[in-house]
Amino acid sequence: MSGSNGAEGSSATSSSSRKKMAYLGPAGTYGHQAAKQFASGLGIQQIDLDLVPCPTILDIYRNEADYLVMPLQNIIHGGVTDTIDSLLSPIAGPSRQSAYPRIIADLDLPIKHSLVARRGTRMEDIRWVRSHEQAIGQSSAFLDQHLPTAKRIPWPSTAGAAMSLLDETLDTDVEGAGAAICSASAVADQSELEVLYEGTQAINDNFTRFVLLTRLPPGDIPIPRSRPPSSFYALTHPSLLAQFPSASLRAIHTRPDPSRAISSSDTTSGDSASPVERYPSVYLVEVEHTPNPDSGRAADMEGLVYLGSTRGLSSAEVSAR
Numbered sequence: 514m515s516g517s518n519g520a521e522g523s524s525a526t527s528s529s530s531r532k533k534m535a536y537l538g539p540a541g542t543y544g545h546q547a548a549k550q551f552a553s554g555l556g557i558q559q560i561d562l563d564l565v566p567c568p569t570i571l572d573i574y575r576n577e578a579d580y581l582v583m584p585l586q587n588i589i590h591g592g593v594t595d596t597i598d599s600l601l602s603p604i605a606g607p608s609r610q611s612a613y614p615r616i617i618a619d620l621d622l623p624i625k626h627s628l629v630a631r632r633g634t635r636m637e638d639i640r641w642v643r644s645h646e647q648a649i650g651q652s653s654a655f656l657d658q659h660l661p662t663a664k665r666i667p668w669p670s671t672a673g674a675a676m677s678l679l680d681e682t683l684d685t686d687v688e689g690a691g692a693a694i695c696s697a698s699a700v701a702d703q704s705e706l707e708v709l710y711e712g713t714q715a716i717n718d719n720f721t722r723f724v725l726l727t728r729l730p731p732g733d734i735p736i737p738r739s740r741p742p743s744s745f746y747a748l749t750h751p752s753l754l755a756q757f758p759s760a761s762l763r764a765i766h767t768r769p770d771p772s773r774a775i776s777s778s779d780t781t782s783g784d785s786a787s788p789v790e791r792y793p794s795v796y797l798v799e800v801e802h803t804p805n806p807d808s809g810r811a812a813d814m815e816g817l818v819y820l821g822s823t824r825g826l827s828s829a830e831v832s833a834r
């Protein structure tokens with residue numbers, strides 16, 4: 514594994530075969546595990562791969578790498594808000610972008626969290642716990658039971674939270690010993706840290722689904738296929754769901770879009786506004802993938818943007834859009 518500020522791989526191969534893959538760093542996150550699995554599914558040799566650690570999920574989406582690895586949803590804690598906000602950004606907010614990365618594949622990663630602390634820390638001395646908000650949410654029953662008074666501190670990533678325990682210059686507003694929640698493998702090389710409890714997540718069969726996005730022409734990419742493929746769309750209004758046969762709908766995630774909120778000076782329309790107008794939202798919709806022409810026609814509609822498919826897209830489909 515490389516450090517959090519470096520890229521993995523060798524510089525001995527030609528630049529054309531090298532691929533950059535951005536993930537939530539530092540090394541040791543679940544995103545790092547997912548990136549290695551996606552790379553092997555795509556047949557990218559380790560020697561041709563630069564894994565690019567990003568400080569936050571929002572930074573992954575903005576990264577110029579060939580591939581982006583983002584956590585989408587978890588069995589226990591549901592949708593990953595920063596990923597859903599990123600995926601919906603082509604349609605939410607003041608400006609609509611035309612160039613954005615497309616989803617091409619997904620995978621389910623088993624998630625087993627551990628409570629880690631500096632060696633010698635006793636459970637009863639822990640006053641605060643840092644981790645990614647997903648890991649804290651997935652472990653909330655454990656925290657309620659074992660550390661009910663410990664302050665829960667959201668951190669950009671699980672492995673980053675663990676590494677932060679080694680940095681004594683970092684301020685916490687709570688006195689006393691702290692801990693982090695992450696994968697046990699993230700701290701395997703850290704002799705100053707130890708695992709105090711394994712399996713903090715609420716259920717044993719815990720999974721997070723990751724999606725792989727690309728800016729490359731997807732027709733050139735050997736997409737690993739494991740399950741019935743899905744297509745993803747961003748919608749600005751729930752009525753646009755009527756574009757899809759109801760039997761094909763697989764998931765809907767809703768996020769607020771305050772940029773379309775009714776202005777407070779517009780009291781007339783404000784008074785008569787429906788909940789949909791008063792609380793404008795954007796919708797990430799997952800549907801059963803159907804090849805063109807249906808996905809092509811829907812992609813041209815106002816208020817509806819095609820975000821990609823887990824079976825990728827052929828070159829013909831890309832150029833037809």
Ligand SMILES: O=C(O)C(=O)C[C@]1(C(=O)O)C=C[C@@H](O)C=C1
Pocket residue numbers: 537541542543544545584587593624645647648669670671672721
């Ligand atoms: O912090 C990490 O290790 C991540 O890869 C992020 C993340 C997430 O955002 O859901 C990934 C998988 C787990 O659900 C917990 C955290």
